[in-house]
Amino acid sequence: MFDSLFCLIVYTMNSNFKFFIENILQKDIKQFLALSGGDISQAFKIETDSDNYFLKSHQSPQALYMFQAEKLGLESIHKTNTIATPRIIACDQFEHRSFLLMEFIETKAPTRKDMSSLGKQLAALHQTTSKTFGLNSDNFIGSLPQSNQEHHNWKDFYLQERLLPQLRLAKNKGLLTNSDCPPENQISITLEPLLKDVTPSLLHGDLWSGNFLISENGTPYLIDPAVYYGDKEVDIAMTKLFGGFGEHFYEAYYESDAASSKSELKIEIYQLYYLLVHLNLFGRSYHGSVVSILKKYF
């Protein structure tokens, strides 16, 4: 969800860890290249004679849970056969280091055609539905925990599992005052008519421009998801939060899904969640955008 500047630096990896990874791959590693730009974890390209691999690693106590949730998310998108995800090779811990090891995707700059493919394939992903909103396991948004407790009603899910936990966290951190925040029952009443008649769709859950890759042959890949079943417009809202994915993406998306509601009102309501997450992770620079949506709708 955060901007990244990409460059490669040859990295001298701890030899025990290198050996551990070689054992998993059953191949000799030629080199580790440190990729700058991973906001949360350290990211590496691992080169071998036959293939290249992508490794994310982190030493925080919750990192293994984060990587396990990411793996589960990538695998659940993969199972839909609608859009590609990098193949996962391992999710494990070595000494105090947790890591996620996957196929390395060689990328190119997206063309209009690639963005159309991404739009079309995302619309297909969103056709994967469920009886309830949420998921049978929790995950993370950035480094913050994200509850996926299941609900039958979308408004209840979005209020209880998305907006309220972030609003309460922002108040606890002193990032929002009581006067910034409308009463919880007022938020609920306002959301009721806006969030009606929603089908639970499988979402990427954190779809900003750093979370898709276009491979050299033009295949779109989704990475770093925070999946759950929710309103498909949540993913669209996130694509529009920091500038949008371009007209070819949206044309292809809506052509493939003519039934989609395209409600601009919902877009801002859904962006509110991501802006609250940014406020809680990065602080006051997001305060103005959060308060302006709170005042506009509630």
Ligand code: ADP
């Ligand atoms: P973080 O969760 O720390 O932000 P990301 O999963 O977003 O880390 O990865 C950091 C960067 O590495 C991404 O912006 C992307 O450009 C690149 N990347 C991620 N996964 C792969 C992959 N499988 N192959 C090639 N590059 C990748």
